[in-house]
Amino acid sequence: MASYRELLKQREALERQIxxxxxxxxxxxxxxxxxxxxxxxxxxxxxxxxxxxRSSPKPGAKAPKYRDPVSGATWSGMGREPGWIKGQRREKFLIPR
Structure with a gap:
């Protein structure tokens, strides 16, 4: 088995090669x-x-349809409804087209 010093020399040689x-x-x-x-x-x-x-939005991503007037957060109407619209009439949050 090689000694500690021999192994250190081998490591130095390998590092140079690397x-x-x-x-x-x-x-x-x-x-x-x-x-x-x-x-x-x-x-x-x-x-x-x-x-x-790609620079375009994800496939299937929809433009926002609703906006929270307080925070400015938007929601497309897809998926789980956010807390700011939950239990309220969606018409008052519609983004004008």
């Missing part, structure tokens, strides 16, 4: 990214846009 491999892979990844950006003439705004996935 750093070198990581640097090489990062350099290769940067080259690929630069090639793609150049090929498609992408702008930083296109590459680093804050939107993830």
């Amino acid at each position: 750093e070198e491999a990581q640097e090489q892979e990062i350099a290769a990844a940067i080259e690929k990214v630069q090639a793609i950006i150049s090929e498609y003439s992408l702008t930083p705004e296109q590459v680093f846009a804050r939107t993830r996935g």
Whole structure:
């Protein structure tokens, strides 16, 4: 079995190898990214846009139909009714179209 000092030397050697491999892979990844950006003439705004996935609302999401005049909270009329409308006439909370 290897001694403690030998194992420490092995760990140091492995850490150096890991750093070198990581640097090489990062350099290769940067080259690929630069090639793609150049090929498609992408702008930083296109590459680093804050939107993830689709920019439209979820499928099935409905526009709000009711608004609480006190808090400004809205409800589409789907799902469980919120406390601010519960037990009251919905007509007085309708959002004008």
